[in-house]
Amino acid sequence: MTVTEPKPRYKYVGTRPVRHDGLEKVTGRARFAADLNLPGQLHGIVVRSPHAHARITSIDTSEAEAMPGVKAVITSEDFPAVAPGHRQYDMCVNVIARDKVFYEGHALAAVAASTRDQAQAAAAAVKVEYEVLPAVLTIDQALAPDAPVLHAHMMTAGANPPAEEASNISNITRFSSGTDMDAGFAEADLVMEREFTTRPVHQGYIEPHACVADTGQDGHTTIWCSSQGHFNVRSSTATLLGWENTRIRVIPAEIGGGFGGKTTIYLEPLAVALSAKAGRPVKMVMTRDEVFRATGPAPGTKLRIKLGAQSDGNLVAGDAYLIYTNGAYAGPGGLLGAMTVFESYNIPHFDIEALDVVINTARSAAYRAPAAPLTAYAMETLLDEVAEELGIDAMELRLKNAVTEGEPSTMGFPFARIGFVECLEAVRDHPHFSAPLGPNQGRGLAAGYWFNIGESSSATVNLNEDGTATVVTGSPDIGGSRASMALMAAEELGIDPMDIRPVVGDTEAVGFTDITEGSRATFATGMAVVEACRKMVVELRGRAAKMMGVDVDDVDWVDGQAVYTGSDSDKDPLSVADICAKAKRTGGPLTATGSLEAHGAGPGFAVHLCDVEVDPETGVVRVVRYTASQDAGTAIHPSYVEGQIQGGVAQGVGWALNEEYIYDSDGVMENPSFLDYRVPVASDLPMIDAIIVEVPNPAHPYGVRGVGETGIVPPIPAVANAIYDATGCRIRDLPMSPIRVLEAITANGGSNGS
Amino acid sequence: MLSAMKYASPTTVAEAVDLLGSEPDARVYAGATDLIPQIRAGRPEPNVMVDLKRIERLCAISSSGSTYTVGAATPTADICAHDGLAAAFPGLVEASGLIGSDQIQSRSSWGGNLANASPAADTPPSLIVNDARAVIAGPGGERTVAAADVATGPGTTSLGPGELIVEFELDEPPARTADAYLRLIPRTEMDIAVVGVAARVTLDGDGKVAAAAIALGAVAPTVVRVPDAEAALIGNEPAGDALAAVEAAASAATNPIDDKRGTVAYRRQVAGVLARRAVSIAAERARERGGQS
């Protein structure tokens, strides 16, 4: 692993202390949502649709209600009505179906009973009558002229001319250079066009969704749950229930993985409604089966890209037609695909059209750099083909066309300082790049881009009587962000990071904070922490001035101490602990907050190099070496930056090789377990060499850019390009499972084995 | 749901047989690494769970010099750690070591692997090529059958009511004999065989095949032997044409299904490839073993 030395100009930022939540996690003491039990608690179970597409003609709960231990049964009737056009209509009817179910596993009722077994038995006794409708299971089926239309109200947004009839296309996105595309392609010496298909995949977090809700007679409820954003849990639950936010307090539990899949809600409003009806706390924990069937998949796609290049490798024109399915409801897949497909390269003539399509599968949720791994799969494998066709080295082609500071993106704004070229160079200069390959091995190069986001964050810094500090933020820690908050606060205040307790406050303990998503926690919430600390330093200087009996303008904050800079006389510097000890006499408790809307999230770039070994007779692909560079801006805690890069690679390799949702012809998921939904196991991966590139983001006080997502963008094309190098086969259909690889090898003239 | 279930832990085979006969829904188990996941997935619950691990005979490994006896509930971790078994049956021990993970290995057994009768189970093909015998106890006393005759189809066995497998018997292999087991899984572990192949080869003094046994898992409702491949090897060096014939015969012997884990075409093709490779490895080991037995 590449070791990044601590920056000399920082004392704590860039060091690698053990994370504050580490010991609790490795000893099993950390409390996840399913670990909480309240006295008198009931167990809630969801009744789910066995059909992929059906009208609910009746729900009879009477038998279930009469069963032993049953305290409450709810259906959509227990929630205020919502109609199409409601701001969060999709979310509401996804949490509990109204007149129709749109996928197998769609929740339509829930039961609370004294034991889980009783609740399960009662859930099975809820009688639901359905009128089964034909299921739309693929993009092609959804777009067929005679396709059943899922949502009678779905008028394609962004259609030109405007849509006049409902269809399964929720949205069309169009970005273009506004130039003459034919003329653009006419400038090219080489034009290549390729099509790709991919299937939905799951984020694969280990911890199933879980919550406990306790609703009192005063109409207020407390929810303990695992999520990426408890303020979002509060507002979404409030929306479903028609309540004010103040009636709901959400306390975040430790989270056992989310990767984007816990940016939305499923159970919480059901648990609150059951708890309100029963007058008891209600605990709900999904099974793995439910997690697969009813939560999270990332979109499946059909992608077509056409590239025009000149003989020297200069890219001149790009045309992309991208279709994403977001499951049963509208979603942003196509939009995000369009925003990322050509973003890494200078392509003067471009035309991007993206469709979002609904089908009868679970509503998709965000998954690390949503949509971008798939556009990268298409774009970066096609670039490899272009390089080969032109006889140009794949690295050179990327270096030649890579976007740099000041150049306009396809989104129309010029890039600020970015580190794409530096990431390419870091891989080019790594020993891996020129290491020899063994028999049946191949090497693949691919780049990736993700824009990252800012949004709202809040932080409160409380100095304690003994000079230690508590840093409270509203960002659930899904990747080590607490350690980063402590390091930034330590740097600002001059306190050892281990004397700082970074905590995630509940919705009543800290200011509003958006979801931990878009790789924003260390960036945006870090900015709020820095802002709070800087206010605190102003306060500390004032307190010190009082203690010294001098003018505040003559007190500076240096290395964690108030230092007198005036010329009157010698004054001993005062430490944080000194000032805290006298706080009562200088103005009371020392507290500061920072709340902001963060702008300028620096885009992240990554460049990956992957070696595979392919068994030419079985199609089995093993990843044997992997090197990944990524621009972190500044790595606040390098170990957790490396962890993010490695985690992204692991998930991307799984997506490339084996992960996929498999449905039968009725839309029933056939592989809802980790046995048959194959995420990589530890022995499937080599040690992933993470190279942290640091090109500071000018918008952040420490130069941070988010690192949580970009790492999952390049692995699919890196693996695909490596498989091509090893076998001569281009596989344009995910996953590149042994079956598909062997088919490709066989079609290509068989193996060279035995 | 694991609700109102009784637990019994007999210490003798006779007691276990009595318990098994006492209640219609009594079930024996060793590691329960198949049974518990099946119950959680909604299969009918036994009303009595009969734990076989307290019966000494079912967890013992012994050797008479010419025959090994392995208790049917012996954890596969113990089997893998047994030097004698590893030397005599390297393929069978490898197959045992492929089951699950360390945690699973500390519980999983040959008896459970065979009696569960999954077509994809890893040890049955190796038990079969080594001519393992199963000693079965029941209300009528004990009987011994070929391990090959225990599973009769996916999830079904020839065990009668009240019967359980007590132990397995394996004869010490003759000179210049060794086995090998290969399986295809998309991942490197914690996966279920798409194809599994066991081969056992005995060489004569000239390096030609004197005896061979090849068995395929996961490509038919039960383990299939490949007599055509065995015949193609006998009298020949395990190389070239003979291996090509093994490959073709193994592919032809399959009767697979298309499912989420593999296609017919894939299973057929890979069964041939793995059969050829397993025979090569077994022959190489047999050569190394030379005259020792």
Ligand SMILES: Cc1cc2nc3c(=O)[nH]c(=O)nc-3n(C[C@H](O)[C@H](O)[C@H](O)COP(=O)(O)OP(=O)(O)OC[C@H]3O[C@@H](n4cnc5c(N)ncnc54)[C@H](O)[C@@H]3O)c2cc1C
């Ligand atoms: C995570 C995981 C990974 C796995 N990986 C593999 C793998 O790689 N390869 C593989 O083949 N299997 C695998 N399995 C399945 C299982 O572990 C094996 O089949 C194991 O050998 C079963 O042994 P057991 O003792 O746990 O069986 P049990 O669950 O105790 O029993 C299985 C069945 O056999 C019956 N039975 C058990 N013992 C006897 C006996 N002595 N006489 C008569 N009937 C008996 C039981 O009543 C039950 O019907 C895996 C399971 C898990 C949970």
